[in-house]
Amino acid sequence: AQTVTQSQPEMSVQEAETVTLSCTYDTSESDYYLFWYKQPPSRQMILVIRQEAYKQQNATENRFSVNFQKAAKSFSLKISDSQLGDAAMYFCAYGSYAGGTSYGKLTFGQGTILTVHP
């Protein structure tokens, strides 16, 4: 079974600064997806960024980028130029590719609460 570990229960950052959230995972599969989701107080889970394991290039989405180290099974999220609206719980998640037939089952980490100070 796959496991996802987020070792930082809480992190804080000053507005406009950069912060990195850590995530490690354990799997015996070679094909999979990794995600970062954000959950603000409104409760809705919002996709931040996605990484396919077969791609060596790190994914980026505007101010969000990942450092994907497949051999080390590490998948960290870097938020640049942090904004007050980035404050939320961030979840790292693993999804099996399983030949492309199943994508709805994700394994989530325990989450990291990010506080942004003005």
Add this chain to the structure above:
Amino acid sequence: KAGVTQTPRYLIKTRGQQVTLSCSPISGHRSVSWYQQTPGQGLQFLFEYFSETQRNKGNFPGRFSGRQFSNSRSEMNVSTLELGDSALYLCASSRGSGSPLHFGNGTRLTVT
């Protein structure tokens, strides 16, 4: 385009009762997944439906069941509620393989 809609948003039930939660996926999405979120256990996968068939099931007792209709809408049922079933239940939809999950706002279930 309308997002994933979950109803109701809040629900209070008594131990021993049963409850049905509803999820309307994004138009065109055929996969619907359900998750339970609690402070202690975090986010746990319940089950996934694709084209009216259960494709995956998490490690939950048989009291938890679901179904998907021909229009992709899904319902989740919990029978004989226990206090430990109090949680945020999240529904997510996707087009299928290779596309990301889109989550609804969840249903907050409180069992007293």
